[in-house]
Amino acid sequence: MIETGKIWMNGKLVPFKDAKVHVLTHALHYSTSIFEGIRCYDTPNGSAVFRLPEHVDRLFKSAKLYSMKMEYTKKEISDAILQTIKASGLKEAYIRPLAYYGYGTMGLTPTTNKVDMSIACWEWKMGESKAGKFSGSKCKVSSWVKIDSRSQPMQAKAASNYANAALARMEALENGYDEAIMLNSQGKVAEGSAENIFIIKDDIIQTPPLSAGGLDGITRDSIIQIIEENNGFVIERDLERDDLYTADEIFMTGTAAEVKSVTQIDKVKIGTGKMGSATRAIQKSYADVVMSKDERFLQWLTFI
Ligand SMILES: Cc1ncc(COP(=O)(O)O)c(C=O)c1O
Numbered sequence: 001m002i003e004t005g006k007i008w009m010n011g012k013l014v015p016f017k018d019a020k021v022h023v024l025t026h027a028l029h030y031s032t033s034i035f036e037g038i039r040c041y042d043t044p045n046g047s048a049v050f051r052l053p054e055h056v057d058r059l060f061k062s063a064k065l066y067s068m069k070m071e072y073t074k075k076e077i078s079d080a081i082l083q084t085i086k087a088s089g090l091k092e093a094y095i096r097p098l099a100y101y102g103y104g105t106m107g108l109t110p111t112t113n114k115v116d117m118s119i120a121c122w123e124w125k126m127g128e129s130k131a132g133k134f135s136g137s138k139c140k141v142s143s144w145v146k147i148d149s150r151s152q153p154m155q156a157k158a159a160s161n162y163a164n165a166a167l168a169r170m171e172a173l174e175n176g177y178d179e180a181i182m183l184n185s186q187g188k189v190a191e192g193s194a195e196n197i198f199i200i201k202d203d204i205i206q207t208p209p210l211s212a213g214g215l216d217g218i219t220r221d222s223i224i225q226i227i228e229e230n231n232g233f234v235i236e237r238d239l240e241r242d243d244l245y246t247a248d249e250i251f252m253t254g255t256a257a258e259v260k261s262v263t264q265i266d267k268v269k270i271g272t273g274k275m276g277s278a279t280r281a282i283q284k285s286y287a288d289v290v291m292s293k294d295e296r297f298l299q300w301l302t303f304i
Helices: 026-030 052-065 074-088 159-174 218-229 241-245 277-290 295-300
Strands: 006-009 012-015 033-035 038-043 046-050 093-101 115-123 135-141 179-183 189-192 196-201 204-207 234-236 249-254 258-265 301-303
Touching: 006 074, 012 074, 026 093, 033 052, 033 159, 038 277, 046 074, 052 074, 052 093, 052 218, 074 093, 074 115, 135 159, 159 179, 189 196, 189 241, 196 218, 196 241, 204 218, 218 234, 218 249, 218 258, 218 277, 218 295, 249 277, 258 277, 295 301
Parallel strands: 135 179, 135 258, 204 234
Antiparallel strands: 006 012, 006 115, 033 093, 038 046, 038 093, 046 301, 093 115, 179 189, 196 204, 196 249, 249 258
């Protein structure tokens, strides 16, 4: 981690190295935190945050699902995000707002503790991915089953969802793959460990419905809207493991992953085993949108 700029903690910008919490912070013990992952791109028209209001809305939805009383309004959080990016001096960044039940009483019930809030950002350039290549990820169908909404609210971007995802990611990496694909308890495709998934078969673009257990991804939504605006369409339907193996092309989407092609799942080559032309076109359209080169989607960018 390259420590750049400051971290916003409960309303104040503090030096990066001083952004610390107590070891008895509730969330550290019981996973009672929610967060966002947002990108700021260095566009030809200046640095811009992609879909900031939607990310802040999702943060508040996650908070509601965990009965968190946020101490700040959506406007205050949005302003604090922009302030933190400015303080970092970064043109391109990944931004991580986090709300968590803090230090106070110790025990399972979180609601007696204050909800603390932090916003950090660090450099992250377009096209950099921590999990696999953009042009040919090899994925493993995880042996870990995706947790579902009978146990936890899956539409919350909550830390507690990510132990399951991290186990899947670790298993994939330990077995020589780049990323995991998770099936739900019915055996239907849910998503990657931190990405939504799309397949293309006979020119039809398909993605699992959110009821399959994936996160309501903002990139997923952006891709669907971009495809529709370009006179295409996306079908939402439950996907089997068979659909993955027999797809012509597969790609994953996420704030961090952007649009990442998948060329192998388990030992099965997808399509030609190389990034397909439709995925390449969608990758390009998405890059144009986040880089402010597509006028139709300029309203998705908040310039700094
Ligand atoms: C589990 C999971 N699914 C999907 C996504 C993609 O969501 P988004 O496009 O909003 O980043 C993410 C990324 O945050 C994720 O963690």
